[in-house]
Amino acid sequence: MKIKLLMVGKTDHKGLQSMIQEYRKRLGHYIRFEQEVLQPPKNTRNRSIPEQKQIEGEVILKAVSDSDSVILLDEQGKGYSSVEFAGELQKYMNAGTRQLVFIIGGPYGFSEAVYSRAQGRISLSSMTFSHQMVRLIFLEQLYRAFTILRNESYHHQ
Numbered sequence: 001m002k003i004k005l006l007m008v009g010k011t012d013h014k015g016l017q018s019m020i021q022e023y024r025k026r027l028g029h030y031i032r033f034e035q036e037v038l039q040p041p042k043n044t045r046n047r048s049i050p051e052q053k054q055i056e057g058e059v060i061l062k063a064v065s066d067s068d069s070v071i072l073l074d075e076q077g078k079g080y081s082s083v084e085f086a087g088e089l090q091k092y093m094n095a096g097t098r099q100l101v102f103i104i105g106g107p108y109g110f111s112e113a114v115y116s117r118a119q120g121r122i123s124l125s126s127m128t129f130s131h132q133m134v135r136l137i138f139l140e141q142l143y144r145a146f147t148i149l150r151n152e153s154y155h156h157q
């Protein structure tokens with residue numbers, strides 16, 4: 001299986017970039033992993049929030065293939081413990097999933113079209129994080145999940 005992380009908008013924060021890079025590197029020891037930053041057109045800033053979400057949604061959907069399994073990172077999604085999340089990843093691997101795509105939305109979340117395309121929604125907390133912080137928190141959880149599946153000593157109950 002390959003995991004792809006799609007994110008709307010780039011992060012310029014050097015500290016975050018460096019920690020994200022560290023977890024990407026660690027994750028690469030366990031699974032094929034790719035991340036892609038999606039850049040909505042710049043001339044959308046004067047649009048209403050629903051219009052911006054729709055435009056971002058179109059950009060997101062273009063980046064997803066028909067055969068991908070898609071999970072949204074969404075504060076209103078389902079909450080998992082780290083062990084449960086590791087179990088979910090194992091289920092996708094056991095099912096022969098070729099590419100599992102996780103998506104982090106922009107500042108206003110996802111359009112209805114993106115919600116309809118997704119197979120699932122995962123909440124990392126009922127609190128809202130910035131779309132930039134979520135990248136790091138989620139990558140750490142992905143890495144943690146693979147150490148759990150391998151019975152390594154990173155995770156302690």
Ligand SMILES: C[S@@+](CC[C@H](N)C(=O)[O-])C[C@H]1O[C@@H](n2cnc3c(N)ncnc32)[C@H](O)[C@@H]1O
Pocket residue numbers: 072073074075076103104105106107108109110122123124125126127128129130131134
């Ligand atoms: C600033 S948040 C958007 C908040 C917006 N109110 C919404 O309805 O989604 C930007 C993105 O970060 C991610 N995000 C933020 N907090 C999250 C959480 N607790 N769990 C999972 N994803 C989260 C989601 O992908 C969201 O689209």
